[in-house]
Amino acid sequence: MTSITAGTWEYDGYDPAQERLREALCTLGNGRFATRGALPECAADDVHYPGTYVAGCYNRLVSRVADRQVENEDLVNLPNWLPVRFRRPGGSWLTPDTSTVLGHRQTLHLEAGVLERRTGYDLGDGHTLMVRQLRIVHMADPYLAALRTELTVRGGPVDLEVEAAIDGGVTNAGVPRYRDLDGRHLTDVDTGTLAPGTVWLHCRTRTSEIGIGVASRLTAHGDALVHTRHEQQQAIQTVHLRLLADRPVTLDKIVALHTSHDPAISDPLRAATDRVLVAPHFDDLLTAHRAAWDGLWRRARIDVPGEPGRILHLHLFHVLQTLSPNTADLDVGVPARGLHGEAYRGHVFWDELFVLPYLNLHLPEVSRALLQYRHRRLGAACAAARALGRRGAMYPWQSGSDGREETQRLHLNPRSGRWLPDHTHLQRHVGSAIAYNIWQYCEASGDTEFLQTQGAEMLVQIARFWADSATWDPHLGRYRIRGVVGPDEYHDAYPGAERPGLDDNTYTNVTAAWVLARTLDTLRALPEPRRSELVERLEMDDDEPLRWEEVSRTLYVPTHDGVISQFDGYGELEELDWAGYRTRYGDIRRLDRILEAEGDTPNRYKASKQADLLMLGYLFSPAELQALFRRLGRPVDEELWQRCVDYYLARTSHGSTLSGLVHGWILTRARRAEAWSFVQEALRGDIADLQGGTTGEGIHLGAMAGTLDLVQRGLTGLETRDGAIWLDPVPLPELSFYGFRLRYRGHWGVGLRLEHGRLEIAVPPSGRAPIEVRLPDGTVHVQPGEKCSLVLPD
Numbered sequence: 001m002t003s004i005t006a007g008t009w010e011y012d013g014y015d016p017a018q019e020r021l022r023e024a025l026c027t028l029g030n031g032r033f034a035t036r037g038a039l040p041e042c043a044a045d046d047v048h049y050p051g052t053y054v055a056g057c058y059n060r061l062v063s064r065v066a067d068r069q070v071e072n073e074d075l076v077n078l079p080n081w082l083p084v085r086f087r088r089p090g091g092s093w094l095t096p097d098t099s100t101v102l103g104h105r106q107t108l109h110l111e112a113g114v115l116e117r118r119t120g121y122d123l124g125d126g127h128t129l130m131v132r133q134l135r136i137v138h139m140a141d142p143y144l145a146a147l148r149t150e151l152t153v154r155g156g157p158v159d160l161e162v163e164a165a166i167d168g169g170v171t172n173a174g175v176p177r178y179r180d181l182d183g184r185h186l187t188d189v190d191t192g193t194l195a196p197g198t199v200w201l202h203c204r205t206r207t208s209e210i211g212i213g214v215a216s217r218l219t220a221h222g223d224a225l226v227h228t229r230h231e232q233q234q235a236i237q238t239v240h241l242r243l244l245a246d247r248p249v250t251l252d253k254i255v256a257l258h259t260s261h262d263p264a265i266s267d268p269l270r271a272a273t274d275r276v277l278v279a280p281h282f283d284d285l286l287t288a289h290r291a292a293w294d295g296l297w298r299r300a301r302i303d304v305p306g307e308p309g310r311i312l313h314l315h316l317f318h319v320l321q322t323l324s325p326n327t328a329d330l331d332v333g334v335p336a337r338g339l340h341g342e343a344y345r346g347h348v349f350w351d352e353l354f355v356l357p358y359l360n361l362h363l364p365e366v367s368r369a370l371l372q373y374r375h376r377r378l379g380a381a382c383a384a385a386r387a388l389g390r391r392g393a394m395y396p397w398q399s400g401s402d403g404r405e406e407t408q409r410l411h412l413n414p415r416s417g418r419w420l421p422d423h424t425h426l427q428r429h430v431g432s433a434i435a436y437n438i439w440q441y442c443e444a445s446g447d448t449e450f451l452q453t454q455g456a457e458m459l460v461q462i463a464r465f466w467a468d469s470a471t472w473d474p475h476l477g478r479y480r481i482r483g484v485v486g487p488d489e490y491h492d493a494y495p496g497a498e499r500p501g502l503d504d505n506t507y508t509n510v511t512a513a514w515v516l517a518r519t520l521d522t523l524r525a526l527p528e529p530r531r532s533e534l535v536e537r538l539e540m541d542d543d544e545p546l547r548w549e550e551v552s553r554t555l556y557v558p559t560h561d562g563v564i565s566q567f568d569g570y571g572e573l574e575e576l577d578w579a580g581y582r583t584r585y586g587d588i589r590r591l592d593r594i595l596e597a598e599g600d601t602p603n604r605y606k607a608s609k610q611a612d613l614l615m616l617g618y619l620f621s622p623a624e625l626q627a628l629f630r631r632l633g634r635p636v637d638e639e640l641w642q643r644c645v646d647y648y649l650a651r652t653s654h655g656s657t658l659s660g661l662v663h664g665w666i667l668t669r670a671r672r673a674e675a676w677s678f679v680q681e682a683l684r685g686d687i688a689d690l691q692g693g694t695t696g697e698g699i700h701l702g703a704m705a706g707t708l709d710l711v712q713r714g715l716t717g718l719e720t721r722d723g724a725i726w727l728d729p730v731p732l733p734e735l736s737f738y739g740f741r742l743r744y745r746g747h748w749g750v751g752l753r754l755e756h757g758r759l760e761i762a763v764p765p766s767g768r769a770p771i772e773v774r775l776p777d778g779t780v781h782v783q784p785g786e787k788c789s790l791v792l793p794d
Contacts, residue, residue: 002687004310007111014096014104014119016047020696021689023049025314026108026115027340027699028135031055031324031366032142033078033257034339037106037115040133040147041085041095049174049696052078053339053346054259055322056332057212058401059205063181066419070410073400075335075346076185077172079201079214081255083165084149086129088158089240094121094129102128110317113139113293114286127155132248138285139292142326143262143275147253148282153243162239164218164253166191166201169233174342175697177412186212191235194273197226199235202269204260208401211260213269215276221250252282263329296320300362302708303739303753311683312711315704322701323359328369331376333399337698344698347398347406348373351702353433353619354658358709360444361720361742367441368450374434375454377403378461381431385465392464395434397427415590416597423492423500426485428469431462432511436619439518444720446745452530456522460538463519463548466512470551478556484508486567488612490592490602490655494569504568506613509555513632514620516552520545557634563647564636566613576605576651589691591653608652610659613644617666621719621728645670657685657703665706665714668730676734682707711738716752716759720744724772724779729759729792747771747784754792762787 002011011022026037038050053075060073087093096104102120109116115135123129130152138144151160168191172183189203200215218226220239227238241249256275258268265271279285300320304312322338333348334355352370359367374395380403381393388394396405407425412418438458442451470479483501485492486508493500523531523545534540557564560571581588588594592602592609602609611618616625622638629636636644645666654660660681667675681690685703689695712718715735717728725744739753750771751762763771765785773780775790782788 004307006310006313007109009108009110009314011106012104014101016097019047020049020693022106024340024696024699025318025687026106027318027321027338028113028115028137028145029321029339030137030139030142031320031322031326032330033137033145034321035082035135035137035145036340037108038082039096039117040082040149041093042097043083044080044170044173047097049341050080050082051170051174051341052080052082052257054078054257054261055327055330055335055339056261056401057205057210057259058346059185059208059210061182061185061207065180066410068410070181070408072181072345072408073347073406074172074183074185075339075342075400076205076210077170077174077183077342078212078257079186079189079203080167080170081145081214081216081253081257082147083167084133084147084162084251084253086131086151086160086162088123089161093163108314108317110313111293111297112286112290113137113317113321114289123153123155123158125155127153127158129153129158129160134282134286136286136289137321138289139296139324139326140288141275141279141285143256143258143272144279144285145255145257146282146285147255149251149253150248151241151243151251152248153245156245158243160241160243162220162241162251164216164237164239164251166199166214166216166235166255167233168201168203172342177414178342178345180412189233191230191233193228193230193235195277197237198273198276199228199230199237200269200273201233201235209260211268213256213258213267213272215256215269215272217254217276217279219252219254219281221252224249254279254282254285261331296324299741299743301740302711304711304735305737308679308683308735311687312708314687315683315707318699319355319358319701319705319708323355323363323366323370325363325366328363328365330369331373332370333373334370334701336701338701341696341698343694344398345400345406347400349398350427350430350433351705352437354661354702354706354709356437357440358705358712360441361712361744364441364445364447364743367437367445368447371434371438371441371450371458372454375458378458380404382461385468390465391468392466393431393458393461394428394465395431395462397425397430413593413596415593418596420596421500424485424489426483426492426501427487427489428465428481428484429487429505429508429511431465432508432515435459435462435515435518436511440720444744451522452526456526456530456534457538459515459519459522460534460540463516464544466515467544467548467551470512470555473556476556477554479551479554480504480556480568481509481512486612487610487615488566488608490607490609490653491567493603495573495601495604502567502569504556504558504565506557506564506566507615509557510616510628510632511619513552513555514628516548517631520548520552553631553633555632557629557632559634561647563640563644564613564634566608566648570606573606574604576607578607578651587692588653589655591655606651608648609655610652611662611666612648614648614666615662617641617645617670618662621717621726622669642670654681655691657682657691657700658706660685661703661706661710665710668714668732672730672732675732679707679710679732679734682710711735712740716754718752724774726774727759728776729754731757731792744771757792759790759792760787761790
């Protein structure tokens with residue numbers, strides 16, 4: 001049973017079937033590394049999966065599947081620092097799967113970033129062992145973690161043996177459909193004793209040669225001695241305790257984790273041992289950790305009442321654990337599944353499109369770091385474009401350590417058991433997502449230095465790629481972009497085609513036109529010396545901007561049956577028997593797997609996994625979207641857009657956690673009465689594991705961040721452009737009250753609050769210029785130290 005309060009997320013009772021989900025949702029992290037919420041006394045098996053992941057720590061292995069050799073790069077499961085187990089001398093180790101459990105509760109304290117567990121074990125003979133543990137992954141010192149174990153016996157004195165360990169024998173085995181792939185990423189495991197009560201483990205990744213050092217300091221309060229042994233890739237510490245009735249005994253385990261990627265160190269093992277020796281005691285660590293979380297909540301908190309607000313609190317907690325100020329010092333991207341598990345192999349997709357808009361207005365330094373991850377891989381993206389015979393930069397759909405395309409060439413359909421070709425690397429639109437994020441970050445932060453340097457370089461190369469990808473069709477009198485896959489993903493080829501790829505995916509073409517237009521704006525606004533430098537460095541031809549202008553106005557937008565087509569030829573596909581499939585299968589979110597298991601393919605049908613064309617309504621305000629279509633010579637008024645919404649919504653299976661988010665966002669303005677059901681699905685996507693077991697393999701970070709941004713930008717109509725904050729709120733009865741604070745262009749803590757049809761904007765005192773706020777019916781300027789209250793129309 002799940003219990004939710006304003007500041008906690010609580011699970012009562014032990015349920016093996018739900019354990020993987022709980023582990024993911026109880027993960028603790030600090031933006032550098034994270035550890036799943038597994039029980040410390042349980043080893044990895046079909047029920048439990050302890051995992052620890054450091055951002056950016058990847059390794060590449062070759063496996064043989066389906067008579068082919070395939071290469072995959074994975075975020076590595078690092079040595080397990082959690083193990084603490086207990087038993088009566090000579091007895092079996094106590095676990096909830098092998099012992100009688102008299103009560104079990106896990107409580108995630110969101111405000112403090114603490115995981116608490118309480119479990120009662122029946123020891124027999126009228127004795128009960130009560131276990132209480134507190135766990136942190138330190139937010140203030142991102143190299144430390146700590147586990148406090150408090151043991152209390154009832155029914156009389158008991159002798160107890162406690163064993164703590166660091167385990168280097170772990171593998172990547174957290175996703176069942178990957179188990180045919182080699183998951184043995186660690187090698188050269190060595191262990192040792194540093195000092196009484198302190199042990200260490202050193203290893204490296206097999207091919208990426210990343211060194212890993214873990215050191216653990218175990219303290220048993222009282223006179224208990226800590227004994228050490230080393231075996232089977234483990235450093236093991238044992239304590240023998242005499243427990244008196246109702247008198248708690250506490251053991252503290254302080255752990256330091258370093259890798260050779262860390263700055264300002266010479267050796268990860270030396271860094272870990274040095275750090276753990278001087279680390280404060282648990283109580284002091286907890287105090288500093290709470291203070292760091294207090295600061296984060298002040299900067300990023302969102303205030304929404306009721307159950308939606310409590311779920312949003314959890315979502316924000318997991319976003320901040322994955323991408324915190326500690327991330328700003330790292331060379332990492334946005335992992336689609338957080339640092340919470342091994343799904344998607346820890347790769348970076350387009351999810352930053354849903355994450356950065358929230359971070360831009362709270363932690364802009366983190367947004368900038370995540371964009372620098374893309375800039376450092378600009379050379380690899382340009383090399384990928386050259387290999388395809390194109391100019392510019394072609395960013396990969398899946399990225400990892402070095403910027404090459406990491407999309408698997410085969411994927412497993414667990415319903416049919418067949419390994420199938422994977423063509424999702426043709427989602428070239430990821431380049432437009434990166435350009436969009438650059439633009440949004442710079443508009444929100446006012447970081448002209450980034451826009452004029454690294455941002456401009458990326459924009460130019462992405463624009464180049466789109467311009468060079470566009471081919472002229474004299475019959476249509478339009479440019480076309482062929483051989484791509486859109487966000488939908490169900491459609492990766494035409495029915496019966498020998499080659500994968502689709503022509504003129506509208507989302508791809510419209511976002512490409514937007515990139516070309518914004519890059520031209522950027523070049524025009526650059527100071528002349530910087531523009532000359534950029535033109536010379538990138539060897540830009542004089543006619544390139546002219547071609548960009550032409551292509552940005554003449555890319556083809558196909559139509560059929562009075563609506564805009566998802567791609568050219570979409571209107572010729574067959575209609576799916578939606579009612580029939582729902583009757584036969586119930587949950588048809590993963591319709592692609594159902595059809596393939598039947599020997600069929602979604603390529604034959606008008607059926608989408610998630611929003612494709614409609615994604616444009618998520619990225620752009622109605623006014624901006626209409627302007628884009630006018631630029632392309634295809635006017636789209638409100639009536640036509642509404643027809644498109646109705647048409648594609650009826651043909652979408654919602655096989656992605658992003659689907660409910662995007663459709664909920666769009667419907668708040670297009671069909672408000674139906675918006676709330678989609679918003680609810682977005683809110684419950686992970687906590688209810690609506691995608692059928694996937695959350696236990698890692699949270700869906702884009703969907704979590706997107707729900708926060710739905711309140712921040714979707715309901716408020718908030719845009720940051722032209723040096724102003726634009727607001728156009730839409731009333732959603734189920735979310736009629738909300739408030740949050742923003743960091744906007746050097747203004748810290750700008751407050752926005754909507755309540756009872758009134759919008760209040762408060763700008764804290766500072767020496768900065770007033771904030772210009774543009775509304776549908778006028779403009780106001782709010783001075784630092786002032787508040788502005790506006791009555792919204794019904």
